[in-house]
Amino acid sequence: MFKSVYNWIDERLDVTPLWRDVADHEVPEHVNPAHHFSAFVYCFGGLTFFITVIQILSGMFLTMYYVPDIINAYASVDYLQHKVPFGSIVRGMHHWGASLVIVMMFLHTLRVFFTGSYKAPREMNWVVGMLIFFIMLGLGFTGYLLPWDNKAYFATKVGIQIADSVPYIGEYIKVFLQGGDIVGATTLTRFFAIHVFFLPGALLALLAAHFLMIRKQGIAGPL
């Protein structure tokens, strides 16, 4: 039954090479913790992606309640956390996941660095990975403001002050991030848009490139 459905689709779309790439590829012995326990260091990339998926899902649920304006932002987070059933857990997943994704990505980066896996022919994949790292830091920075409590507000103020001290273009970065002369209503809507649309869009595109390259080139061989 499944076989005939698969064949029907395959005849029309020629999905077998695609399926091979996505699912039916080899997992070499040297990255398989079942054979060598020390190979668990190869899990960090997958775990980063796993936490990223959690971030996307929990974030989608958070936007069901979150209101990005300075009057209601705090109140909506407060309501979500204290009144909505399991709201505290969903927000907790997003909050702690944000830290965890940085930790996992950091460990993944170190693994790739110390095993020299970024060397030819995988240079481009390393560069894309570093861009993902920067996007994640950007997501962390913009997401930190959204609950609109004092910690969020003053951390963003300091962050924008630092950006402002960049020579020549600092002023422009500041105005771009703030959307005005102060950290206020326009900053919050801007950070929300950047956090929810711009950066995740860029992140998904880069992740696609990252995975496409790893499938095209395969995992780096044993040392």
Place this chain on the structure above:
Amino acid sequence: MAHGNNSNEKVVYVGDSRVRKRETVNSIPPDYTSFPGRSEAFIPNFLLKEWMVGCVVLVGFLVLTIAEPPPLGYPADPTNSAFIPMPDWYFLFLYQLLKYPWVSGSYVPLGVMGVPGVAFGSLLLAPFLDTGKERRFYRRPIATTLMLLSLVSCYYLTKVSWDHYQHELEITNTVPEHIEREEKAREAAASGEEPPSATKPKEDVALVDADNAGVKTIMEKAKCMTCHGTDLKGQAGAKIPSLHGVGDLLDKAQLTEIVTNGKGGMPAFKDTLSAEEIDTLTTWLAKQKAAQ
């Protein structure tokens, strides 16, 4: 139809699409069985194991989120001048770096562009800087040493920044807002009350006996209004309490103690005011209760 299934054509498509009709299966890339060693299939063998690892991680993660609710302080108040800014932990190394005199002030371009630029730039371009064929880290002393040095300095900067923050909290006698708030909610829950709401502003309590001339003279003498405000509503940003409704929170003895000997940032008034004056003042303050 542009491309019929005419066997005379060199390339045969499926219907009128651009998918070539396959005659043999040799266009499929090799599967895992053609790789040497104990390789295994991703689906289902490896994916099942991966899912088990994923489940363990997920359970640990959920335990964390249940045990440790996400922090939430009080609503942002731009006039709050006493708040100690604190970025998220993974920005602390950068935050701390910019505090050193050789990368701040007139050297700030070095701090915001120079050092992070070189560090992140070389990380981004690592494959083009470390171009040797050798992959083992112990055979790449320069790359490995630079990375280890960066790791140590990031750790050091983060630790210094965090210790500095803790120290600042200690000397200003501050409890971080999210902890203070959680504590209050817990106390309220223990005594069976509604947790205090941080979103609703407290209802304005009118002053009782507001035109008492004797009290006014004493207050002017002690300059109460300098800190507590001409309307005696305090300054929430600087954590100076309002005197409206203060009688609900403190009784006369406690008020006398505070006025006489001071408390927190408030000075002692035992030298400025006489005992009778303090008595008159605290009698009046103790009367400041919300209308029933």
